[in-house]
Amino acid sequence: MSTIKDVAREAGVSIATVSRVINKSPKASQSAFEAVSRAMTKLGYRPNAAAKALVSQNTNTVGVLVSDVSDPFFGALVKSVDRIARKNGKHTLIGNGYHSAKEEKESIELLINNRCDALIIHSKGLTDEELIGYANEVKSLVIINRHIEKLEGRCVSLDNYKGSFLATEYLIRHGHRKIACVSSNHDIEDATERTRGYLAALKQHNIELPKSYVEYGSPDSEGGELAMSNLLTKSLDMTAIVAYNDNMAAGALAAANENGIAVPEQLSVVGFDDGLIARYVHPKLTTVRYPIEMMAEKAMNIALDLAKDNQPEPEPLRFSPTIVRRDSVVKITG
Incomplete structure:
Protein backbone atom coordinates (compact mmCIF):
# COMPACT_ATOMS: atom_id res chain seq x y z
CA MET A 1 0.00 0.00 0.00
CA SER A 56 -7.88 20.12 9.19
CA GLN A 57 -9.46 19.68 12.66
CA ASN A 58 -12.54 18.54 10.75
CA THR A 59 -13.73 14.96 10.16
CA ASN A 60 -16.79 15.89 8.07
CA THR A 61 -18.84 13.50 10.19
CA VAL A 62 -21.69 14.03 12.60
CA GLY A 63 -22.82 11.57 15.25
CA VAL A 64 -26.34 10.72 16.30
CA LEU A 65 -27.41 8.56 19.25
CA VAL A 66 -30.88 7.00 19.21
CA SER A 67 -32.53 4.25 21.19
CA ASP A 68 -32.97 1.77 18.32
CA VAL A 69 -32.52 2.77 14.69
CA SER A 70 -34.80 -0.10 13.58
CA ASP A 71 -37.75 1.74 15.20
CA PRO A 72 -39.45 3.87 12.49
CA PHE A 73 -39.60 6.84 14.89
CA PHE A 74 -35.82 6.85 15.32
CA GLY A 75 -35.32 6.03 11.66
CA ALA A 76 -37.16 9.26 10.79
CA LEU A 77 -34.97 11.16 13.28
CA VAL A 78 -31.75 9.80 11.77
CA LYS A 79 -32.92 10.45 8.20
CA SER A 80 -33.63 14.10 9.00
CA VAL A 81 -30.27 14.54 10.71
CA ASP A 82 -28.52 12.90 7.76
CA ARG A 83 -30.34 15.10 5.25
CA ILE A 84 -29.07 18.28 6.91
CA ALA A 85 -25.61 16.76 7.41
CA ARG A 86 -25.30 15.91 3.71
CA LYS A 87 -26.38 19.41 2.71
CA ASN A 88 -23.37 20.55 4.69
CA GLY A 89 -20.98 18.04 3.15
CA LYS A 90 -20.95 15.67 6.13
CA HIS A 91 -21.74 12.02 6.76
CA THR A 92 -23.55 10.48 9.71
CA LEU A 93 -22.35 7.94 12.26
CA ILE A 94 -25.10 6.23 14.29
CA GLY A 95 -25.07 4.76 17.78
CA ASN A 96 -27.84 2.74 19.44
CA GLY A 97 -28.41 3.23 23.17
CA TYR A 98 -31.50 1.06 23.82
CA HIS A 99 -32.44 3.34 26.77
CA SER A 100 -29.56 1.72 28.69
CA ALA A 101 -27.15 3.99 30.56
CA LYS A 102 -24.24 1.65 29.78
CA GLU A 103 -25.04 1.36 26.07
CA GLU A 104 -25.67 5.10 25.74
CA LYS A 105 -22.40 5.97 27.44
CA GLU A 106 -20.41 3.58 25.26
CA SER A 107 -22.03 4.93 22.08
CA ILE A 108 -21.50 8.59 22.99
CA GLU A 109 -17.85 8.00 23.87
CA LEU A 110 -17.32 6.10 20.61
CA LEU A 111 -18.80 9.02 18.66
CA ILE A 112 -16.63 11.50 20.60
CA ASN A 113 -13.53 9.37 20.00
CA ASN A 114 -14.34 9.41 16.29
CA ARG A 115 -14.05 13.20 16.55
CA CYS A 116 -17.48 13.93 15.05
CA ASP A 117 -17.96 17.60 14.21
CA ALA A 118 -21.39 17.61 15.89
CA LEU A 119 -23.46 15.28 18.06
CA ILE A 120 -27.25 14.80 18.30
CA ILE A 121 -28.07 12.83 21.41
CA HIS A 122 -31.36 11.07 22.23
CA SER A 123 -30.72 9.75 25.72
CA LYS A 124 -33.09 8.37 28.32
CA GLY A 125 -30.68 6.25 30.33
CA LEU A 126 -28.09 8.83 31.39
CA THR A 127 -28.62 11.41 34.14
CA ASP A 128 -28.81 15.14 33.55
CA GLU A 129 -25.39 15.52 35.21
CA GLU A 130 -23.78 12.96 32.88
CA LEU A 131 -25.21 14.66 29.80
CA ILE A 132 -24.12 18.08 31.07
CA GLY A 133 -20.61 16.64 31.45
CA TYR A 134 -20.58 15.47 27.82
CA ALA A 135 -21.99 18.82 26.67
CA ASN A 136 -19.16 20.63 28.47
CA GLU A 137 -16.70 18.39 26.64
CA VAL A 138 -18.30 18.76 23.19
CA LYS A 139 -19.39 22.29 22.32
CA SER A 140 -21.56 21.09 19.40
CA LEU A 141 -23.58 18.50 21.35
CA VAL A 142 -27.37 18.98 21.16
CA ILE A 143 -29.94 16.90 23.03
CA ILE A 144 -33.23 15.94 21.41
CA ASN A 145 -36.50 14.85 23.06
CA ARG A 146 -35.34 15.93 26.50
CA HIS A 147 -35.11 19.25 28.32
CA ILE A 148 -32.26 19.99 30.73
CA GLU A 149 -32.51 23.45 32.25
CA LYS A 150 -28.74 23.96 32.49
CA LEU A 151 -28.44 23.21 28.77
CA GLU A 152 -31.21 25.52 27.64
CA GLY A 153 -30.53 26.47 24.04
CA ARG A 154 -29.05 23.03 23.33
CA CYS A 155 -32.16 20.93 24.01
CA VAL A 156 -34.89 20.38 21.41
CA SER A 157 -37.93 18.76 23.02
CA LEU A 158 -41.67 18.11 22.78
CA ASP A 159 -44.35 18.86 25.36
CA ASN A 160 -45.37 15.25 26.02
CA TYR A 161 -47.72 16.27 28.83
CA LYS A 162 -49.64 18.58 26.51
CA GLY A 163 -49.85 15.92 23.80
CA SER A 164 -51.47 13.36 26.05
CA PHE A 165 -53.72 16.04 27.58
CA LEU A 166 -54.91 16.99 24.06
CA ALA A 167 -55.56 13.35 23.13
CA THR A 168 -57.62 12.72 26.26
CA GLU A 169 -59.51 16.01 25.97
CA TYR A 170 -60.26 15.26 22.32
CA LEU A 171 -62.03 12.08 23.42
CA ILE A 172 -63.85 13.92 26.21
CA ARG A 173 -65.11 16.50 23.72
CA HIS A 174 -66.45 13.61 21.67
CA GLY A 175 -68.56 12.50 24.60
CA HIS A 176 -66.27 9.89 26.15
CA ARG A 177 -65.88 9.65 29.93
CA LYS A 178 -64.81 6.03 30.43
CA ILE A 179 -61.33 6.47 28.93
CA ALA A 180 -58.58 3.94 29.61
CA CYS A 181 -54.85 4.54 29.13
CA VAL A 182 -52.38 2.13 27.54
CA SER A 183 -49.02 3.39 28.79
CA SER A 184 -45.35 2.43 28.45
CA ASN A 185 -43.66 0.45 31.20
CA HIS A 186 -40.33 2.15 30.48
CA ASP A 187 -39.12 4.32 33.34
CA ILE A 188 -38.54 7.44 31.24
CA GLU A 189 -39.80 11.01 31.26
CA ASP A 190 -41.93 10.56 28.12
CA ALA A 191 -44.03 7.82 29.73
CA THR A 192 -44.43 9.73 33.00
CA GLU A 193 -45.44 12.96 31.28
CA ARG A 194 -47.93 11.30 28.93
CA THR A 195 -49.65 9.45 31.76
CA ARG A 196 -49.69 12.66 33.78
CA GLY A 197 -51.31 14.52 30.87
CA TYR A 198 -54.02 11.87 30.59
CA LEU A 199 -54.81 12.09 34.32
CA ALA A 200 -54.78 15.91 34.27
CA ALA A 201 -57.33 16.05 31.44
CA LEU A 202 -59.65 13.71 33.33
CA LYS A 203 -59.34 15.80 36.46
CA GLN A 204 -59.95 19.09 34.65
CA HIS A 205 -63.22 17.67 33.32
CA ASN A 206 -64.25 16.20 36.71
CA ILE A 207 -63.88 12.61 35.59
CA GLU A 208 -62.86 10.15 38.29
CA LEU A 209 -61.72 6.67 37.25
CA PRO A 210 -60.03 3.88 39.22
CA LYS A 211 -56.30 3.23 38.76
CA SER A 212 -57.27 0.03 36.99
CA TYR A 213 -58.05 2.13 33.90
CA VAL A 214 -54.29 2.55 33.34
CA GLU A 215 -52.49 -0.50 32.00
CA TYR A 216 -48.79 -0.77 31.13
CA GLY A 217 -46.79 -2.66 28.52
CA SER A 218 -43.66 -2.44 26.37
CA PRO A 219 -43.90 0.54 23.97
CA ASP A 220 -44.50 -1.61 20.88
CA SER A 221 -47.39 -3.42 19.21
CA GLU A 222 -46.97 -6.52 21.38
CA GLY A 223 -47.04 -4.38 24.53
CA GLY A 224 -50.15 -2.57 23.35
CA GLU A 225 -51.90 -5.82 22.57
CA LEU A 226 -51.03 -7.26 25.99
CA ALA A 227 -52.09 -4.09 27.84
CA MET A 228 -55.38 -4.02 25.94
CA SER A 229 -55.99 -7.69 26.70
CA ASN A 230 -55.40 -6.98 30.40
CA LEU A 231 -57.90 -4.11 30.30
CA LEU A 232 -60.48 -6.38 28.69
CA THR A 233 -59.82 -9.10 31.28
CA LYS A 234 -60.79 -6.62 34.00
CA SER A 235 -64.22 -6.22 32.34
CA LEU A 236 -63.90 -2.44 32.57
CA ASP A 237 -66.68 -0.25 31.26
CA MET A 238 -64.70 1.77 28.71
CA THR A 239 -65.55 3.54 25.48
CA ALA A 240 -62.12 4.86 24.52
CA ILE A 241 -58.36 4.29 24.78
CA VAL A 242 -55.46 6.76 24.90
CA ALA A 243 -52.25 4.98 23.86
CA TYR A 244 -48.63 5.87 24.65
CA ASN A 245 -47.70 5.68 20.98
CA ASP A 246 -49.04 4.51 17.62
CA ASN A 247 -47.44 1.08 17.92
CA MET A 248 -49.19 0.41 21.22
CA ALA A 249 -52.42 1.74 19.69
CA ALA A 250 -52.01 -0.70 16.77
CA GLY A 251 -51.62 -3.55 19.27
CA ALA A 252 -54.73 -2.37 21.12
CA LEU A 253 -56.65 -2.32 17.82
CA ALA A 254 -55.55 -5.92 17.14
CA ALA A 255 -56.68 -7.08 20.60
CA ALA A 256 -60.03 -5.32 20.18
CA ASN A 257 -60.56 -6.92 16.79
CA GLU A 258 -59.70 -10.39 18.13
CA ASN A 259 -62.31 -9.93 20.85
CA GLY A 260 -65.05 -8.80 18.49
CA ILE A 261 -64.96 -5.12 19.55
CA ALA A 262 -65.57 -2.77 16.65
CA VAL A 263 -63.39 0.35 16.40
CA PRO A 264 -64.57 3.09 16.52
CA GLU A 265 -68.23 2.02 16.84
CA GLN A 266 -67.70 0.38 20.24
CA LEU A 267 -64.28 1.66 21.20
CA SER A 268 -62.44 4.81 20.11
CA VAL A 269 -58.62 4.84 20.05
CA VAL A 270 -56.09 7.69 19.94
CA GLY A 271 -52.37 7.12 19.39
CA PHE A 272 -49.27 9.30 19.71
CA ASP A 273 -46.43 10.09 17.22
CA ASP A 274 -48.26 10.07 13.84
CA GLY A 275 -45.87 7.48 12.46
CA LEU A 276 -46.40 5.57 9.22
CA ILE A 277 -48.33 2.83 11.00
CA ALA A 278 -51.07 5.32 11.92
CA ARG A 279 -52.05 5.62 8.26
CA TYR A 280 -52.01 1.92 7.47
CA VAL A 281 -53.90 0.27 10.33
CA HIS A 282 -57.66 -0.13 10.07
CA PRO A 283 -59.32 2.11 10.86
CA LYS A 284 -56.74 4.83 10.18
CA LEU A 285 -55.57 6.10 13.51
CA THR A 286 -56.45 9.44 15.06
CA THR A 287 -53.24 10.43 16.81
CA VAL A 288 -51.02 13.14 18.26
CA ARG A 289 -48.42 14.42 15.82
CA TYR A 290 -44.85 14.30 17.09
CA PRO A 291 -42.88 16.51 14.65
CA ILE A 292 -39.68 14.49 15.01
CA GLU A 293 -38.38 15.33 11.51
CA MET A 294 -38.71 19.06 12.15
CA MET A 295 -37.15 18.70 15.59
CA ALA A 296 -34.22 16.67 14.25
CA GLU A 297 -33.52 19.24 11.54
CA LYS A 298 -33.58 22.00 14.13
CA ALA A 299 -31.21 20.07 16.42
CA MET A 300 -28.78 19.40 13.55
CA ASN A 301 -28.72 23.03 12.44
CA ILE A 302 -28.04 24.19 16.00
CA ALA A 303 -25.23 21.63 16.38
CA LEU A 304 -23.60 22.73 13.12
CA ASP A 305 -23.80 26.39 14.19
CA LEU A 306 -22.19 25.55 17.52
CA ALA A 307 -19.44 23.59 15.75
CA LYS A 308 -18.58 26.77 13.83
CA ASP A 309 -18.69 28.85 17.03
CA ASN A 310 -21.81 30.60 15.71
CA GLN A 311 -24.41 31.28 18.36
CA PRO A 312 -27.87 30.22 17.08
CA GLU A 313 -30.66 32.76 17.17
CA PRO A 314 -32.56 32.48 20.46
CA GLU A 315 -35.97 30.90 19.85
CA PRO A 316 -38.31 28.41 21.54
CA LEU A 317 -36.95 24.89 21.25
CA ARG A 318 -39.90 23.15 22.92
CA PHE A 319 -42.28 21.98 20.21
CA SER A 320 -46.06 21.66 20.61
CA PRO A 321 -47.97 18.52 19.59
CA THR A 322 -51.18 18.66 17.56
CA ILE A 323 -54.12 16.31 16.99
CA VAL A 324 -54.34 14.52 13.64
CA ARG A 325 -57.95 13.49 12.99
CA ARG A 326 -58.58 10.22 11.16
CA ASP A 327 -61.08 7.39 11.57
CA SER A 328 -60.55 5.73 14.97
CA VAL A 329 -62.69 8.08 17.10
CA VAL A 330 -66.47 8.38 17.06
CA LYS A 331 -68.64 10.92 18.87
CA ILE A 332 -71.03 9.46 21.44
CA THR A 333 -74.01 11.00 23.14
CA GLY A 334 -75.68 10.37 26.46
Whole structure:
Protein backbone atom coordinates (compact mmCIF):
# COMPACT_ATOMS: atom_id res chain seq x y z
CA MET A 1 0.00 0.00 0.00
CA SER A 2 1.37 3.40 -1.00
CA THR A 3 2.20 6.01 1.63
CA ILE A 4 2.31 9.79 1.65
CA LYS A 5 6.12 9.49 1.32
CA ASP A 6 5.67 7.50 -1.91
CA VAL A 7 3.33 10.18 -3.29
CA ALA A 8 5.82 12.94 -2.41
CA ARG A 9 8.65 11.04 -4.12
CA GLU A 10 6.56 10.35 -7.25
CA ALA A 11 5.36 13.97 -7.49
CA GLY A 12 8.78 15.40 -6.74
CA VAL A 13 7.53 17.53 -3.85
CA SER A 14 7.81 17.53 -0.06
CA ILE A 15 5.54 15.60 2.28
CA ALA A 16 4.28 18.95 3.60
CA THR A 17 3.20 19.93 0.08
CA VAL A 18 1.33 16.63 -0.35
CA SER A 19 -0.43 17.30 2.97
CA ARG A 20 -1.43 20.80 1.83
CA VAL A 21 -2.86 19.43 -1.42
CA ILE A 22 -4.80 16.67 0.39
CA ASN A 23 -6.33 19.24 2.75
CA LYS A 24 -6.98 21.75 -0.07
CA SER A 25 -4.79 24.41 1.50
CA PRO A 26 -4.67 27.69 -0.43
CA LYS A 27 -0.90 27.58 0.07
CA ALA A 28 -0.66 24.71 -2.44
CA SER A 29 0.12 25.95 -5.96
CA GLN A 30 -1.82 24.75 -8.99
CA SER A 31 1.23 22.93 -10.33
CA ALA A 32 1.74 21.17 -6.99
CA PHE A 33 -1.95 20.22 -6.92
CA GLU A 34 -1.75 18.70 -10.39
CA ALA A 35 1.51 16.84 -9.71
CA VAL A 36 0.27 15.38 -6.42
CA SER A 37 -3.12 14.42 -7.92
CA ARG A 38 -1.36 12.56 -10.78
CA ALA A 39 0.92 10.77 -8.32
CA MET A 40 -1.99 9.71 -6.07
CA THR A 41 -3.91 8.36 -9.08
CA LYS A 42 -0.89 6.47 -10.40
CA LEU A 43 -0.07 4.94 -7.02
CA GLY A 44 -3.69 4.32 -6.01
CA TYR A 45 -3.14 6.36 -2.86
CA ARG A 46 -6.19 7.18 -0.74
CA PRO A 47 -5.70 9.82 2.00
CA ASN A 48 -6.25 8.49 5.50
CA ALA A 49 -9.38 10.10 7.00
CA ALA A 50 -7.92 10.24 10.48
CA ALA A 51 -4.74 11.89 9.23
CA LYS A 52 -6.74 14.47 7.29
CA ALA A 53 -8.78 15.22 10.38
CA LEU A 54 -5.70 15.85 12.46
CA VAL A 55 -4.53 18.49 9.99
CA SER A 56 -7.88 20.12 9.19
CA GLN A 57 -9.46 19.68 12.66
CA ASN A 58 -12.54 18.54 10.75
CA THR A 59 -13.73 14.96 10.16
CA ASN A 60 -16.79 15.89 8.07
CA THR A 61 -18.84 13.50 10.19
CA VAL A 62 -21.69 14.03 12.60
CA GLY A 63 -22.82 11.57 15.25
CA VAL A 64 -26.34 10.72 16.30
CA LEU A 65 -27.41 8.56 19.25
CA VAL A 66 -30.88 7.00 19.21
CA SER A 67 -32.53 4.25 21.19
CA ASP A 68 -32.97 1.77 18.32
CA VAL A 69 -32.52 2.77 14.69
CA SER A 70 -34.80 -0.10 13.58
CA ASP A 71 -37.75 1.74 15.20
CA PRO A 72 -39.45 3.87 12.49
CA PHE A 73 -39.60 6.84 14.89
CA PHE A 74 -35.82 6.85 15.32
CA GLY A 75 -35.32 6.03 11.66
CA ALA A 76 -37.16 9.26 10.79
CA LEU A 77 -34.97 11.16 13.28
CA VAL A 78 -31.75 9.80 11.77
CA LYS A 79 -32.92 10.45 8.20
CA SER A 80 -33.63 14.10 9.00
CA VAL A 81 -30.27 14.54 10.71
CA ASP A 82 -28.52 12.90 7.76
CA ARG A 83 -30.34 15.10 5.25
CA ILE A 84 -29.07 18.28 6.91
CA ALA A 85 -25.61 16.76 7.41
CA ARG A 86 -25.30 15.91 3.71
CA LYS A 87 -26.38 19.41 2.71
CA ASN A 88 -23.37 20.55 4.69
CA GLY A 89 -20.98 18.04 3.15
CA LYS A 90 -20.95 15.67 6.13
CA HIS A 91 -21.74 12.02 6.76
CA THR A 92 -23.55 10.48 9.71
CA LEU A 93 -22.35 7.94 12.26
CA ILE A 94 -25.10 6.23 14.29
CA GLY A 95 -25.07 4.76 17.78
CA ASN A 96 -27.84 2.74 19.44
CA GLY A 97 -28.41 3.23 23.17
CA TYR A 98 -31.50 1.06 23.82
CA HIS A 99 -32.44 3.34 26.77
CA SER A 100 -29.56 1.72 28.69
CA ALA A 101 -27.15 3.99 30.56
CA LYS A 102 -24.24 1.65 29.78
CA GLU A 103 -25.04 1.36 26.07
CA GLU A 104 -25.67 5.10 25.74
CA LYS A 105 -22.40 5.97 27.44
CA GLU A 106 -20.41 3.58 25.26
CA SER A 107 -22.03 4.93 22.08
CA ILE A 108 -21.50 8.59 22.99
CA GLU A 109 -17.85 8.00 23.87
CA LEU A 110 -17.32 6.10 20.61
CA LEU A 111 -18.80 9.02 18.66
CA ILE A 112 -16.63 11.50 20.60
CA ASN A 113 -13.53 9.37 20.00
CA ASN A 114 -14.34 9.41 16.29
CA ARG A 115 -14.05 13.20 16.55
CA CYS A 116 -17.48 13.93 15.05
CA ASP A 117 -17.96 17.60 14.21
CA ALA A 118 -21.39 17.61 15.89
CA LEU A 119 -23.46 15.28 18.06
CA ILE A 120 -27.25 14.80 18.30
CA ILE A 121 -28.07 12.83 21.41
CA HIS A 122 -31.36 11.07 22.23
CA SER A 123 -30.72 9.75 25.72
CA LYS A 124 -33.09 8.37 28.32
CA GLY A 125 -30.68 6.25 30.33
CA LEU A 126 -28.09 8.83 31.39
CA THR A 127 -28.62 11.41 34.14
CA ASP A 128 -28.81 15.14 33.55
CA GLU A 129 -25.39 15.52 35.21
CA GLU A 130 -23.78 12.96 32.88
CA LEU A 131 -25.21 14.66 29.80
CA ILE A 132 -24.12 18.08 31.07
CA GLY A 133 -20.61 16.64 31.45
CA TYR A 134 -20.58 15.47 27.82
CA ALA A 135 -21.99 18.82 26.67
CA ASN A 136 -19.16 20.63 28.47
CA GLU A 137 -16.70 18.39 26.64
CA VAL A 138 -18.30 18.76 23.19
CA LYS A 139 -19.39 22.29 22.32
CA SER A 140 -21.56 21.09 19.40
CA LEU A 141 -23.58 18.50 21.35
CA VAL A 142 -27.37 18.98 21.16
CA ILE A 143 -29.94 16.90 23.03
CA ILE A 144 -33.23 15.94 21.41
CA ASN A 145 -36.50 14.85 23.06
CA ARG A 146 -35.34 15.93 26.50
CA HIS A 147 -35.11 19.25 28.32
CA ILE A 148 -32.26 19.99 30.73
CA GLU A 149 -32.51 23.45 32.25
CA LYS A 150 -28.74 23.96 32.49
CA LEU A 151 -28.44 23.21 28.77
CA GLU A 152 -31.21 25.52 27.64
CA GLY A 153 -30.53 26.47 24.04
CA ARG A 154 -29.05 23.03 23.33
CA CYS A 155 -32.16 20.93 24.01
CA VAL A 156 -34.89 20.38 21.41
CA SER A 157 -37.93 18.76 23.02
CA LEU A 158 -41.67 18.11 22.78
CA ASP A 159 -44.35 18.86 25.36
CA ASN A 160 -45.37 15.25 26.02
CA TYR A 161 -47.72 16.27 28.83
CA LYS A 162 -49.64 18.58 26.51
CA GLY A 163 -49.85 15.92 23.80
CA SER A 164 -51.47 13.36 26.05
CA PHE A 165 -53.72 16.04 27.58
CA LEU A 166 -54.91 16.99 24.06
CA ALA A 167 -55.56 13.35 23.13
CA THR A 168 -57.62 12.72 26.26
CA GLU A 169 -59.51 16.01 25.97
CA TYR A 170 -60.26 15.26 22.32
CA LEU A 171 -62.03 12.08 23.42
CA ILE A 172 -63.85 13.92 26.21
CA ARG A 173 -65.11 16.50 23.72
CA HIS A 174 -66.45 13.61 21.67
CA GLY A 175 -68.56 12.50 24.60
CA HIS A 176 -66.27 9.89 26.15
CA ARG A 177 -65.88 9.65 29.93
CA LYS A 178 -64.81 6.03 30.43
CA ILE A 179 -61.33 6.47 28.93
CA ALA A 180 -58.58 3.94 29.61
CA CYS A 181 -54.85 4.54 29.13
CA VAL A 182 -52.38 2.13 27.54
CA SER A 183 -49.02 3.39 28.79
CA SER A 184 -45.35 2.43 28.45
CA ASN A 185 -43.66 0.45 31.20
CA HIS A 186 -40.33 2.15 30.48
CA ASP A 187 -39.12 4.32 33.34
CA ILE A 188 -38.54 7.44 31.24
CA GLU A 189 -39.80 11.01 31.26
CA ASP A 190 -41.93 10.56 28.12
CA ALA A 191 -44.03 7.82 29.73
CA THR A 192 -44.43 9.73 33.00
CA GLU A 193 -45.44 12.96 31.28
CA ARG A 194 -47.93 11.30 28.93
CA THR A 195 -49.65 9.45 31.76
CA ARG A 196 -49.69 12.66 33.78
CA GLY A 197 -51.31 14.52 30.87
CA TYR A 198 -54.02 11.87 30.59
CA LEU A 199 -54.81 12.09 34.32
CA ALA A 200 -54.78 15.91 34.27
CA ALA A 201 -57.33 16.05 31.44
CA LEU A 202 -59.65 13.71 33.33
CA LYS A 203 -59.34 15.80 36.46
CA GLN A 204 -59.95 19.09 34.65
CA HIS A 205 -63.22 17.67 33.32
CA ASN A 206 -64.25 16.20 36.71
CA ILE A 207 -63.88 12.61 35.59
CA GLU A 208 -62.86 10.15 38.29
CA LEU A 209 -61.72 6.67 37.25
CA PRO A 210 -60.03 3.88 39.22
CA LYS A 211 -56.30 3.23 38.76
CA SER A 212 -57.27 0.03 36.99
CA TYR A 213 -58.05 2.13 33.90
CA VAL A 214 -54.29 2.55 33.34
CA GLU A 215 -52.49 -0.50 32.00
CA TYR A 216 -48.79 -0.77 31.13
CA GLY A 217 -46.79 -2.66 28.52
CA SER A 218 -43.66 -2.44 26.37
CA PRO A 219 -43.90 0.54 23.97
CA ASP A 220 -44.50 -1.61 20.88
CA SER A 221 -47.39 -3.42 19.21
CA GLU A 222 -46.97 -6.52 21.38
CA GLY A 223 -47.04 -4.38 24.53
CA GLY A 224 -50.15 -2.57 23.35
CA GLU A 225 -51.90 -5.82 22.57
CA LEU A 226 -51.03 -7.26 25.99
CA ALA A 227 -52.09 -4.09 27.84
CA MET A 228 -55.38 -4.02 25.94
CA SER A 229 -55.99 -7.69 26.70
CA ASN A 230 -55.40 -6.98 30.40
CA LEU A 231 -57.90 -4.11 30.30
CA LEU A 232 -60.48 -6.38 28.69
CA THR A 233 -59.82 -9.10 31.28
CA LYS A 234 -60.79 -6.62 34.00
CA SER A 235 -64.22 -6.22 32.34
CA LEU A 236 -63.90 -2.44 32.57
CA ASP A 237 -66.68 -0.25 31.26
CA MET A 238 -64.70 1.77 28.71
CA THR A 239 -65.55 3.54 25.48
CA ALA A 240 -62.12 4.86 24.52
CA ILE A 241 -58.36 4.29 24.78
CA VAL A 242 -55.46 6.76 24.90
CA ALA A 243 -52.25 4.98 23.86
CA TYR A 244 -48.63 5.87 24.65
CA ASN A 245 -47.70 5.68 20.98
CA ASP A 246 -49.04 4.51 17.62
CA ASN A 247 -47.44 1.08 17.92
CA MET A 248 -49.19 0.41 21.22
CA ALA A 249 -52.42 1.74 19.69
CA ALA A 250 -52.01 -0.70 16.77
CA GLY A 251 -51.62 -3.55 19.27
CA ALA A 252 -54.73 -2.37 21.12
CA LEU A 253 -56.65 -2.32 17.82
CA ALA A 254 -55.55 -5.92 17.14
CA ALA A 255 -56.68 -7.08 20.60
CA ALA A 256 -60.03 -5.32 20.18
CA ASN A 257 -60.56 -6.92 16.79
CA GLU A 258 -59.70 -10.39 18.13
CA ASN A 259 -62.31 -9.93 20.85
CA GLY A 260 -65.05 -8.80 18.49
CA ILE A 261 -64.96 -5.12 19.55
CA ALA A 262 -65.57 -2.77 16.65
CA VAL A 263 -63.39 0.35 16.40
CA PRO A 264 -64.57 3.09 16.52
CA GLU A 265 -68.23 2.02 16.84
CA GLN A 266 -67.70 0.38 20.24
CA LEU A 267 -64.28 1.66 21.20
CA SER A 268 -62.44 4.81 20.11
CA VAL A 269 -58.62 4.84 20.05
CA VAL A 270 -56.09 7.69 19.94
CA GLY A 271 -52.37 7.12 19.39
CA PHE A 272 -49.27 9.30 19.71
CA ASP A 273 -46.43 10.09 17.22
CA ASP A 274 -48.26 10.07 13.84
CA GLY A 275 -45.87 7.48 12.46
CA LEU A 276 -46.40 5.57 9.22
CA ILE A 277 -48.33 2.83 11.00
CA ALA A 278 -51.07 5.32 11.92
CA ARG A 279 -52.05 5.62 8.26
CA TYR A 280 -52.01 1.92 7.47
CA VAL A 281 -53.90 0.27 10.33
CA HIS A 282 -57.66 -0.13 10.07
CA PRO A 283 -59.32 2.11 10.86
CA LYS A 284 -56.74 4.83 10.18
CA LEU A 285 -55.57 6.10 13.51
CA THR A 286 -56.45 9.44 15.06
CA THR A 287 -53.24 10.43 16.81
CA VAL A 288 -51.02 13.14 18.26
CA ARG A 289 -48.42 14.42 15.82
CA TYR A 290 -44.85 14.30 17.09
CA PRO A 291 -42.88 16.51 14.65
CA ILE A 292 -39.68 14.49 15.01
CA GLU A 293 -38.38 15.33 11.51
CA MET A 294 -38.71 19.06 12.15
CA MET A 295 -37.15 18.70 15.59
CA ALA A 296 -34.22 16.67 14.25
CA GLU A 297 -33.52 19.24 11.54
CA LYS A 298 -33.58 22.00 14.13
CA ALA A 299 -31.21 20.07 16.42
CA MET A 300 -28.78 19.40 13.55
CA ASN A 301 -28.72 23.03 12.44
CA ILE A 302 -28.04 24.19 16.00
CA ALA A 303 -25.23 21.63 16.38
CA LEU A 304 -23.60 22.73 13.12
CA ASP A 305 -23.80 26.39 14.19
CA LEU A 306 -22.19 25.55 17.52
CA ALA A 307 -19.44 23.59 15.75
CA LYS A 308 -18.58 26.77 13.83
CA ASP A 309 -18.69 28.85 17.03
CA ASN A 310 -21.81 30.60 15.71
CA GLN A 311 -24.41 31.28 18.36
CA PRO A 312 -27.87 30.22 17.08
CA GLU A 313 -30.66 32.76 17.17
CA PRO A 314 -32.56 32.48 20.46
CA GLU A 315 -35.97 30.90 19.85
CA PRO A 316 -38.31 28.41 21.54
CA LEU A 317 -36.95 24.89 21.25
CA ARG A 318 -39.90 23.15 22.92
CA PHE A 319 -42.28 21.98 20.21
CA SER A 320 -46.06 21.66 20.61
CA PRO A 321 -47.97 18.52 19.59
CA THR A 322 -51.18 18.66 17.56
CA ILE A 323 -54.12 16.31 16.99
CA VAL A 324 -54.34 14.52 13.64
CA ARG A 325 -57.95 13.49 12.99
CA ARG A 326 -58.58 10.22 11.16
CA ASP A 327 -61.08 7.39 11.57
CA SER A 328 -60.55 5.73 14.97
CA VAL A 329 -62.69 8.08 17.10
CA VAL A 330 -66.47 8.38 17.06
CA LYS A 331 -68.64 10.92 18.87
CA ILE A 332 -71.03 9.46 21.44
CA THR A 333 -74.01 11.00 23.14
CA GLY A 334 -75.68 10.37 26.46
